[in-house]
Amino acid sequence: MTIKVSKKSYLFGRGWQRWTPLFLLLPGFGLYLVMAVGPSVATAVYSFTDATGIKGAPVNWIGFDNYDEFLFRGLASRDNIAALQRTLIFSVLVTTIQFGLGLLLALLLNQKLKGRTFFRTLFFMPVILGVAIQGLMWKLLLLPNGGPIAEMFGWFGVRSEFLGGQPKEAFLWVIVVQIWANVGITMVIFLAGMQTIPEDLYEAASIDGADGWNLFKSITWPQLTPAINTNFLLNIIGSLQAWQLFLVLTGYKNGTQVLGYLVFAEGFGQTSGSFTTAFRQGFAAAASIVLFFLVLVLGLAANRLVNRRERKYLG
Amino acid sequence: MSTPIIPSADLRSPDLGSARSITSTTRRTKLGSYVILLTFAVVYMGPLFVLLTVSMKSLPEFFKNPLGLPAGLNFENFVDAWKLANFPTYMLNSAIYASVATAIFVATSILVAFPIARGYFKGSKGMLTLYVVALFLPPALIPQFQLILNLGMYNTRPGYILLFLVNPIGMIILVNYIKSIPRELDESAAVDGCGYFRFVFRVILPLIRPAVATVTVLHAIGIWNELILPTIYLTNDNYYPITRGLIVFEGVYGSNWPALSAAVLMLMIPMLILYMFLQRYIISGLTAGSVKG
Numbered sequence: 001m002t003i004k005v006s007k008k009s010y011l012f013g014r015g016w017q018r019w020t021p022l023f024l025l026l027p028g029f030g031l032y033l034v035m036a037v038g039p040s041v042a043t044a045v046y047s048f049t050d051a052t053g054i055k056g057a058p059v060n061w062i063g064f065d066n067y068d069e070f071l072f073r074g075l076a077s078r079d080n081i082a083a084l085q086r087t088l089i090f091s092v093l094v095t096t097i098q099f100g101l102g103l104l105l106a107l108l109l110n111q112k113l114k115g116r117t118f119f120r121t122l123f124f125m126p127v128i129l130g131v132a133i134q135g136l137m138w139k140l141l142l143l144p145n146g147g148p149i150a151e152m153f154g155w156f157g158v159r160s161e162f163l164g165g166q167p168k169e170a171f172l173w174v175i176v177v178q179i180w181a182n183v184g185i186t187m188v189i190f191l192a193g194m195q196t197i198p199e200d201l202y203e204a205a206s207i208d209g210a211d212g213w214n215l216f217k218s219i220t221w222p223q224l225t226p227a228i229n230t231n232f233l234l235n236i237i238g239s240l241q242a243w244q245l246f247l248v249l250t251g252y253k254n255g256t257q258v259l260g261y262l263v264f265a266e267g268f269g270q271t272s273g274s275f276t277t278a279f280r281q282g283f284a285a286a287a288s289i290v291l292f293f294l295v296l297v298l299g300l301a302a303n304r305l306v307n308r309r310e311r312k313y314l315g
Numbered sequence: 316m317s318t319p320i321i322p323s324a325d326l327r328s329p330d331l332g333s334a335r336s337i338t339s340t341t342r343r344t345k346l347g348s349y350v351i352l353l354t355f356a357v358v359y360m361g362p363l364f365v366l367l368t369v370s371m372k373s374l375p376e377f378f379k380n381p382l383g384l385p386a387g388l389n390f391e392n393f394v395d396a397w398k399l400a401n402f403p404t405y406m407l408n409s410a411i412y413a414s415v416a417t418a419i420f421v422a423t424s425i426l427v428a429f430p431i432a433r434g435y436f437k438g439s440k441g442m443l444t445l446y447v448v449a450l451f452l453p454p455a456l457i458p459q460f461q462l463i464l465n466l467g468m469y470n471t472r473p474g475y476i477l478l479f480l481v482n483p484i485g486m487i488i489l490v491n492y493i494k495s496i497p498r499e500l501d502e503s504a505a506v507d508g509c510g511y512f513r514f515v516f517r518v519i520l521p522l523i524r525p526a527v528a529t530v531t532v533l534h535a536i537g538i539w540n541e542l543i544l545p546t547i548y549l550t551n552d553n554y555y556p557i558t559r560g561l562i563v564f565e566g567v568y569g570s571n572w573p574a575l576s577a578a579v580l581m582l583m584i585p586m587l588i589l590y591m592f593l594q595r596y597i598i599s600g601l602t603a604g605s606v607k608g
Contacts, residue, residue, distance in 0.1 A: 010435050011505035012514065020511045021430040028423030029442070036443065039455035039462060053323055055464050106350045119352050121594065122359045126523045127601050128539025128590050129583060132558040136565060136579050137362045140572055142368065146381030148365050180358065212344075241454075242541060248562065251450050267457055268547050282465065285457045292453035299451070 043292075046285035053268070053279030066286035079260065080287070087258040087294065088241060090175060094239040098179045099231055102186025107216075109187070110194045120191070124184035131181075135248025138177045139163065167255025174249050174256070178242060186231050193227025194220070222313040229306040236302050242294050259291040366583075370576035377573050392577035399568065404553065407561035411472070412556055413538040416479035420534055421527060423480070428489035429515050433501065443490060451482040460547060470550050471607050478548070479538050484603055492526035493519065525596075532593060533536040533600030539586075557582055 010018055047066055051059045070080050105123060109116050126134055141149050142162040147283065153160055163170045201219050221228075243260030250256050252265050267284030369377060370392050371385035396402070431439045459478065460469075468474025496519065504514050520527065540554075545559040552563065561578060568574050590597055 011501055011510040012509075017511075021426075021435050024426040024512065024515075025430055028427035028481075031423065032427075032446070032483075032486075034462075035459065035477065036449055036455055036481045036483065037452070039458035040449065040452040042458035043453045043455065046461070049462065051457075055461065055467075055469075078454070082586055101378060104351070108352055111345070113345065113348060113352075119356060121590075122356060124598060125359065125587070125590065126587055128536060128540075128597060130536075130542070130558065132540070132542045132561050133579055133583055133586075136367060136561065136575065139565075140576060140579075141362055141365060143381075143572070146378070148361070148382055185602055188598055192602075247542070247546075263454075263456070264547075267460070281457045281461065288454055288456065296451070315586065 013177045029313070041201050043285050044289055046282055049282040049285075050280075051282040051285070053281055057173070059282075061257060064211055066283045067290070070283065070286050070290060079257075083257045083262050084290070084294070086171070086256070087260075090171075090178075090242075090258055091236060091239040091298075093175050094178050094242070095232070095235040097175075098183050098186050098239075101179065101183050102231065103190055104188030105183065105187045106194060107220075110191060111194055120187070126181040129181075131244040131248055134177060134181045135245055137175075138180075139249060163250050167253060170250050170253060171256045174245055177249060178239070178245055181245070182238070186235065189231050189234075190224070190227050193224045193230075197223040225313050226312055229310065232306060233299065233302055237295055237299050240291070240298065259287065259294070262263055263288040263291065329361055345530070366430040366576045366580055369573055371548050372573050374571060374573055386507050393581060396423070396564070396574045396578040396581065399574065400560060401552070402578070402581065404562070405555050405557040407476060407557070408472075408554060409466045409556040409569050411537055412476055412479065413535045416476045416538055417531055417535045419476075420480050421486070421531055424482075424486055424530070425515060425520065425523075425527070428486055428493055429519060432490045433495035443487075446483040446486045446490075456547075463548065469548060470554070472554055475545070475554065478544055479534070479541075482530075482534050482537075485534055488530050488533075488603055489523065489526055492523050528593075528596045529600040529603070532596045533603065535585075536597065536601065 027307075048061060048063055049059045050065075051057075062123050069077065071077055107150065109120055113119075127141060129137075133224075141147055144150055144161045144164060147162075149164070150160065152170070160169065163173055197220065201213060201223070205215055205219055241260055243258050243264070246253075246258065246261050252261065257265070263284050266287060267281050268279060316513070365382075368385055369381070371387075371389045372380075373389070373391070376386060427442075430436060431443050434440070437440070463469055463474050463477065466474070468477065500518065500522075504518055509518070540558060541556070542558045542562065545554075545556050548561075549555055549559065552560070555563070561582060564578055565575055569608075
């Protein structure tokens with residue numbers, strides 16, 4: 001990539017003044033290279049080293065050792081594989097449920113209903129609150145003693161420890177909170193898509209006697225293709241990388257970890273940023289490259305699916 | 316991989332779909348819709364209601380009657396939490412991080428976005444691609460930490476701010492918006508002898524205000540809500556932003572749910588008020604920002 005001020009299009013001054021935009025662009029672009037692109041690419045490099053979190057400590061090249069250890073060595077690797085599978089389960093459940101609920105809410109709220117704006121605003125609200133508040137809110141709701149959900153379960157004679165109990169159950173509750181927190185985004189993207197569908201399509205079809213399900217199947221669903229694709233990809237990629245609610249809701253609890261949390265825990269210690277020698281940053285980098293490949297493979301597969309659909313519906 | 320298309324989204328956008336609704340929505344489906352929507356509304360309002368009631372109870376009252384209404388309006392927990400949680404410091408920190416980093420990010424980004432959108436460089440297409448590709452690159456977490464650590468900026472305010480000076484999604488929003496501003500403007504300004512810097516900030520900036528507002532909101536909310544980076548980079552609790560402070564408060568007062576609820580509410584209320592006023596920008600910003608997941 002050669003960066004050069006082109007002579008034809010640039011109008012503001014000549015001679016050395018041509019360099020003004022390039023000069024002014026440097027701070028922003030430089031920061032981007034140094035703080036984002038560089039580190040991103042360097043993750044791959046670090047994954048082949050035994051880097052720690054200690055300033056000035058020697059860093060040695062150890063080849064594929066981190067990957068070997070992460071995927072194949074001993075009991076720990078079995079936990080890592082389990083975390084990988086859990087990441088997939090999390091992603092599949094979150095993607096499908098969030099996609100379905102988001103579509104349902106958008107369909108309902110695309111009708112002319114009283115209080116429509118209120119409902120839309122309400123369902124989007126958790127998105128602005130961030131994981132700390134989302135998580136603490138649900139911790140309160142899920143208190144085993146005296147929490148409102150425990151109380152409701154009590155009406156049916158069910159007792160549960162929720163987040164503090166069986167890992168499987170805690171894991172399911174995190175999925176619930178994840179969807180609760182993010183379905184608003186999916187809904188808004190669907191709504192934006194629905195508002196671009198031309199009215200006359202529905203009118204013409206109604207005259208032909210189509211109704212309800214038929215209208216949805218033959219008009220809404222194909223016409224909604226761009227929004228469907230966006231949501232599908234966003235949900236898959238987002239849910240594969242999501243782990244922050246686990247930090248707030250369950251902490252580093254055995255049997256609930258997903259890959260993203262594993263990276264954090266290995267790289268920066270398990271509970272806090274306290275400065276210890278236990279930081280295995282090379283190893284964490286390898287784990288994050290594994291996650292990256294998972295996102296890449298599934299993202300590309302989803303993208304293929306989406307493109308095929310697009311060709312089918314939009315030609 | 317093609318970039319996902321982010322439609323501009325606005326909850327109050329004109330209702331293009333209403334005509335068909337009038338014709339085809341029967342009374343029964345309307346009723347059904349309301350039943351479903353109200354059920355969801357309970358799931359979304361319920362947590363707020365529980366927080367509110369719990370925050371007004373004393374601790375013994377909470378243990379005796381966790382779910383009922385509080386005995387009266389009692390704001391002691393708010394006062395306690397405000398003092399115990401060191402809220403003023405944390406809030407000030409969050410405000411500093413969000414405003415300084417966002418200001419620097421927006422100012423530098425406009426100067427990157429404008430020439431890229433105009434194609435003033437031979438490599439400007441490639442540069443834009445570099446921003447799009449970033450959405451799919453591996454996370455920068457670990458090398459970034461090594462960088463900050465070796466710069467000697469670990470556990471410092473400037474080091475923490477340094478982490479928030481870039482945002483590829485924000486850049487893409489700006490570039491796309493600037494493309495919609497007619498080029499003729501550049502020509503006439505240049506003919507009139509307007510300098511480049513002045514042109515960008517005096518002419519272009521006012522014209523791209525909606526995009527700037529969206530990007531500002533997206534970036535500032537991201538910083539305000541960030542929980543992981545302060546956990547990694549800040550160990551001195553004088554530097555903690557409010558999110559980290561809240562989690563620490565939970566660690567210490569974890570069983571004092573009334574105080575914790577009050578703390579959570581105090582953090583939420585400014586956000587909710589902001590949300591009411593800046594809804595349009597917040598929603599389009601955060602919807603675009605969701606690409607990051």
